[in-house]
Each structure stands twice: as C-alpha cells, then as structure tokens.
Amino acid sequence: MLLFVSMLCLGSFAQKKEVTVKAGTLISLRAVNTVKAADVNEGDKVSFKVSRDLSIDGLIAIPYGTMVSGKVIQAKRSSWWGTKGRLKINVTEIVMPNGTVLPIENGNIQINGTNRTASAVIAFLFVWPGCLICGSKAEMQTGYEVQVNVAANTTLAVE
Numbered sequence: 500m501l502l503f504v505s506m507l508c509l510g511s512f513a514q515k516k517e518v519t520v521k522a523g524t525l526i527s528l529r530a531v532n533t534v535k536a537a538d539v540n541e542g543d544k545v546s547f548k549v550s551r552d553l554s555i556d557g558l559i560a561i562p563y564g565t566m567v568s569g570k571v572i573q574a575k576r577s578s579w580w581g582t583k584g585r586l587k588i589n590v591t592e593i594v595m596p597n598g599t600v601l602p603i604e605n606g607n608i609q610i611n612g613t614n615r616t617a618s619a620v621i622a623f624l625f626v627w628p629g630c631l632i633c634g635s636k637a638e639m640q641t642g643y644e645v646q647v648n649v650a651a652n653t654t655l656a657v658e
C-alpha cells in the first residue's frame with residue numbers, strides 16, 4: 500500500500516513542467532466590475548480576469564479566468580464648470596495560484612470623461628446656472644478589455 504501511495508505522489512510530481520513566459524508577452528485582461536471614478540478612492544483595488552488562456556509550447560501557462568488585481572491611482576469625479584472625470588488604474592503584477600509573481604509593464608489604464616468647460620462658460624454668459632454643467636463621468640464598464648505586457652522572463656510551474 501505504501502509503495503502504491505508513493506508511486507501516485509511521484510507520478511503527480513512528474514506531471515508538473517516548467518515554462519518560461521518571456522518579457523513582452525501580451526496578456527489580455529477583462530474588468531470584472533464596473534468602476535466609476537466617483538465611487539472609488541485612490542488605493543482601492545480593482546479586479547480583472549485573464550480573458551484568454553496563455554499557451555506556451557502546448558501547455559497552458561496562465562489559464563483563462565486567473566484573477567488579477569489592479570490599484571486605483573487617480574479618481575476624480577466630474578464637477579461644475581464642465582470639468583471631466585478621470586480614472587487611472589495600474590496593474591503591476593499577476594500573482595499565480597501557487598504564489599509565483601509575474602511582473603507586468605504597460606498596465607496603466609486611463610479613462611477620461613468629456614470636458615464641457617467651453618459649453619459651461621458660454622451657457623453661463625447667457626444664464627447664470629450654466630456653471631452647473633458638469634463634464635462627463637469617467638467609468639470603466641464590466642468587460643472592458645486591456646492588454647498588458649510581461650515585464651521580465653518568468654518561469655512558471657504548469658501541469
């Protein structure tokens with residue numbers, strides 16, 4: 500019995516392989532939730548999922564659905580006088596389920612609303628409440644897709 504269990508354990512270790520994800524490799528991410536600049540603060544976490552399997556040498560190195568976390572680095576709501584909303588999110592790494600960290604570059608996401616300052620000023624010249632015109636909101640919709648690059652060659656264990 501002990502021999503059988505030992506063979507099963509060795510067999511499961513023998514199936515694990517390693518692949519190297521090269522620097523510059525593109526990874527597609529998709530936003531899990533809608534994020535509005537008016538509803539978040541700098542430092543808040545934003546969730547993404549890997550939107551496609553990343554295969555290397557016929558092995559899935561990063562599976563579809565792997566969770567990825569980003570951080571809000573700017574959140575400005577739209578305001579009076581036509582000022583637009585701004586939302587900036589940064590993704591710097593993917594932490595694999597086994598704890599391996601995959602460093603990311605080009606993970607900056609910037610979403611801006613529309614500036615309506617000119618409209619607000621012109622409206623104000625004719626009607627005083629023109630100053631109450633707000634710019635459009637900055638909002639990242641659920642499913643928003645972004646591509647990021649791997650920053651450095653990283654070896655991952657795969658099954």
